[in-house]
Structures are given as C-alpha cells and as structure tokens.
Amino acid sequence: MKKFLAMLLSAVMMMSLAACGNSGTPSSSGASQGSTSGSDTSTSDFKVGAILIGDENEGYTFAHMEGIKAACETLGIPSENLIFKYTVPEDEKCYDAAVDLAEQGCNIIFANSFGHETYLMQAASEYSDVYFAHATGTHARTAGMSNFANYFDNIYEARYVSGIVAGMKLKEMMDAGSVTDPYIGYVGAYPFAEVVSGYTAFFLGIRSIVPDAHMDVTFTNSWFDIKAEAEAANALISRGCVIIGQHADSTGAPSAVQAAHDKGNTNVYSVGYNVDMLSVAPDVALTSPQNNWEVAYEEIIRTAMEGGKLETDYCNGYAEGGVMLSALGTACAPGTQEAVDAAIAAIKDGSLHVFDTANFTVEGKPVTNAFATDTDGDFVPDADEAIIDGYYHESYFQSAPSFSLAIDGITKLN
Structure with missing residues (x-):
C-alpha cells in the first residue's frame, strides 16, 4: 500500500507542482537577523538537510520534499548534497536528527512540523555557523537567534x-x-x-x-x-x-x-x-489547494549560500507564486x-x-x-x-x- 501511495503521489505532484523562478518579499514585519554563516562554501560543497514529519507517502511532506529538490536543482546544488530525515517525531529525536545533520556538514537544516521547533532551536543555539529554518513555527521573531528563521505560505x-x-x-x-x-x-x-x-x-x-x-x-x-x-x-x-x-x-x-x-x-x-x-x-x-514550497526554499537556501541575512519569517502567497490550486x-x-x-x-x-x-x-x-x-x-x-x-x-x-x-x-x- 505504501509503495502504491508513493507512486500515486509522485505522479500527481509531478503534474501539479509548478516551479517559480523568483520569490517575493516576506509578509512578516519582523526585522532581518544577521547570520554568522560564511559565504565561502562552493555550490558543489553546499549541503542541505531536512527533518520531515512524514515521508513520500504523506502529501504534506511530499510537497516539501519536491520543493526542496526543485530549489536545489535551480541553485545547482548536487542531489547527493541533500539529506532527508524521514518520519521524525516531534520530540527529542528531532534534536538528535538536527545534530546528526550538522555533524554531517549540512550548511542549512530545515524542519517541517510545528512540534519540531523547540528542538531545532536547541540545535541552532549549539551550531551558530549553520543556518536553521522551521516551517509553521512562531518563535523566530522573538528568539533573537541570527541563524534561525520561520517560514510558511499563504x-x-x-x-x-x-x-x-x-x-x-x-x-x-x-x-x-x-x-x-x-x-x-x-x-x-x-x-x-x-x-x-x-x-x-x-x-x-x-x-x-x-x-x-x-x-x-x-x-x-x-x-x-x-x-x-x-x-x-x-x-x-x-x-x-x-x-x-x-x-x-x-x-x-x-x-x-x-x-x-x-x-x-x-x-x-x-x-x-x-x-x-x-x-x-x-x-x-x-x-x-496546494503550497509551492520551492519559492520559500529557494529564497532561504540562496541567502544561506551567499552568507546573507535571514529574515525572521518568510511567507509567500499568490503574488509570489507560493500557493496554487490543482x-x-x-x-x-x-x-x-x-x-x-x-x-x-x-x-x-x-x-x-x-x-x-x-x-x-x-x-x-x-x-x-x-x-x-x-x-x-x-x-x-x-x-x-x-x-x-x-x-x-x-x-x-x-x-x-x-x-x-x-x-x-x-x-x-x-
């Protein structure tokens, strides 16, 4: 059954997800935070890690996976430099996954479920030279962490x-x-x-x-x-x-x-x-209704690759191509x-x-x-x-x- 669902979701998402070349400005009013990450990492060496609540059989996670893959392809990041951690629960295993990804040399680490946030922030506090970004969370605006951001779509x-x-x-x-x-x-x-x-x-x-x-x-x-x-x-x-x-x-x-x-x-x-x-x-x-997560992922990853400043919050709607209908x-x-x-x-x-x-x-x-x-x-x-x-x-x-x-x-x- 899982294999069938994976094949089904792969087929429908390939047909329905649209790629967007440019992202829009964040809708958050939070101020930008400076990152301590450097900008001297070449594209071939840049690594992206993702902590996922599900896997390819679960529509929400599958959409995130496709968005990250598309963003990495657009930015020239080799597929072997993308590391997924699947079905990570909203507990200390998220922190363990984040530490493992950081130790593997990931330059930026994402997590896609609400309950992951505090564990991702814990890892971010310990790895100040790595960028971290969390979907659906609320703490980046007040946390004052230069290497941590939240993102969502409208x-x-x-x-x-x-x-x-x-x-x-x-x-x-x-x-x-x-x-x-x-x-x-x-x-x-x-x-x-x-x-x-x-x-x-x-x-x-x-x-x-x-x-x-x-x-x-x-x-x-x-x-x-x-x-x-x-x-x-x-x-x-x-x-x-x-x-x-x-x-x-x-x-x-x-x-x-x-x-x-x-x-x-x-x-x-x-x-x-x-x-x-x-x-x-x-x-x-x-x-x-669907999210086109590529827009946010490309914007955030590009900032990290350039050693730039993270916004506290990233959010894209119809105006930026971040949401759509099937x-x-x-x-x-x-x-x-x-x-x-x-x-x-x-x-x-x-x-x-x-x-x-x-x-x-x-x-x-x-x-x-x-x-x-x-x-x-x-x-x-x-x-x-x-x-x-x-x-x-x-x-x-x-x-x-x-x-x-x-x-x-x-x-x-x-």
Whole structure:
C-alpha cells in the first residue's frame, strides 16, 4: 500500500507542482537577523538537510520534499548534497536528527512540523555557523537567534479560492434542485490556528457564492491517518454534507467521497489538500489547494549560500507564486475557471481580502479587533492587533497562521 501511495503521489505532484523562478518579499514585519554563516562554501560543497514529519507517502511532506529538490536543482546544488530525515517525531529525536545533520556538514537544516521547533532551536543555539529554518513555527521573531528563521505560505488564499470552486458546485446543485440544504463538511487534523484559518478561508470562499452555506468540522487529531479521515468524511456524508473539504494529509476523505458516489450518492463532492486528488476520486474531486514550497526554499537556501541575512519569517502567497490550486475536476460547475481567475487576480491586486470583517460575524456581532500573536504559550493570541483597515491581516506579524476566531456558520463537532 505504501509503495502504491508513493507512486500515486509522485505522479500527481509531478503534474501539479509548478516551479517559480523568483520569490517575493516576506509578509512578516519582523526585522532581518544577521547570520554568522560564511559565504565561502562552493555550490558543489553546499549541503542541505531536512527533518520531515512524514515521508513520500504523506502529501504534506511530499510537497516539501519536491520543493526542496526543485530549489536545489535551480541553485545547482548536487542531489547527493541533500539529506532527508524521514518520519521524525516531534520530540527529542528531532534534536538528535538536527545534530546528526550538522555533524554531517549540512550548511542549512530545515524542519517541517510545528512540534519540531523547540528542538531545532536547541540545535541552532549549539551550531551558530549553520543556518536553521522551521516551517509553521512562531518563535523566530522573538528568539533573537541570527541563524534561525520561520517560514510558511499563504495557503489560506488558495483555500479561499478552493471554496469558490466548491461554492460554484454547490450553487449548481441548488439551482438544479438536487440539493436544498447548503451543508458543508470539513475533515480537520487538529483544532490549531493553522487549521482554523484554513477551514474559515474555505468557508468564506463558499459563502461568497452561496451566502446561506453552513459547515460542520470534525477533527481526527492526526495529520495523517487514512482510516480516520475516511471515517470522518463518511460521518459527515451521513449527516447530509454535500461538499467535503479537508485539512488532513492523506487521500482518505476524497476516497470516501468517491466510494459514496460509486454507491449511488451523486450529490457529494470533495476538495482535497496538498496533492491533486483526481487519481483517487476522479468523479468527485473538484480541486486541491496546494503550497509551492520551492519559492520559500529557494529564497532561504540562496541567502544561506551567499552568507546573507535571514529574515525572521518568510511567507509567500499568490503574488509570489507560493500557493496554487490543482487542476479543476470534470465535475466542476460551468464558469468555475473564470471565477477562480477573477478571485486570484483580486487577491494579487489587493482588492480582495480573505478575512474581510464585513463578511463574517462572531456570536452575531461584527468583529473589530483580534490579536495575532501568542506571547505566553497558551495558544491564545494576546498581542499585535491584526484587524487593520477592515480585515484580519493573516501571516502579517509572523509567517505561521494565527486566525483562530470561531465565526458564525461553522460548528465544531468534536
């Protein structure tokens, strides 16, 4: 099964990941930090290490792997100088992996899961001549470490646009009379801000097309669990949900939706994540929001190769080519591509803000203020006013998502 999934993910990612030659400026307001790494390492000697929460069978990690490989190829770094550490848990084994990579001569070391951060920082404090960068983390801005940075992508932008894709399909079904209740389901991994930001953006994209839509979210408490994700999708379908979105890293939910379709439920469709899901759900997959990690990796690795200064946070969206959608499925409603193109253009030119406070309420009331940064470690933002000029500035103060408001229309089932 793992071999099959690896082959499947390799095929779909090769088709869907787009290469970008230039990265954009970081969205973080944090100041640049100087690095102590030297700039005299030749391309042929430069080594890149990566600590990964999964392997090639897990969509999120696979996307990171492809991004690092593409960045190294663009920069002329030999493939033998890239060292991957697979399925590293979020504990002291991350520190051990980082030390091992540093001792192997890696000039820069990445880690791609939230719980890796403190262990990577520990290694960074001991190897001041090595660059370290961590995806989804929040500490670089305040840590004051010259050789440590955080990075992420504005995936909430692509999730919003994928919501437009779902909304167009939902409207088509309602106009045809085959669906009367605009009821959406969402399979989430954990109730973290990263997931909340994503499913809220997805929901707001749907509501831009179908204002009466409502959504239930269920959590698997795992980033990657094919069985649990399929069971969660089936439970949502049994409740009457007609679109199933996800922030989970396997093909479990789309496969479950396809199975429901094959059994005669022709009014339920899927929006995936990380990879194109058409291979496992050809009749029901509408699209998948995706990160193009190459943009961030190329920018960070190039800085390290040149001995330059790291930004505290790196974050790229549609404007920089850091996020995208997979190919639209044949089940998409007519006019979907045009709606997608218009939304992306509006995001790029700044006329569309995903978290515009005019488009949502909390407990029936408009939202006029919300913090973005957690300063005391309790996962509740308590600093940095994020609502400026009428919209929540996601990934503005730090690269990692911070939006965690429980807006009306979305219900957490567990």
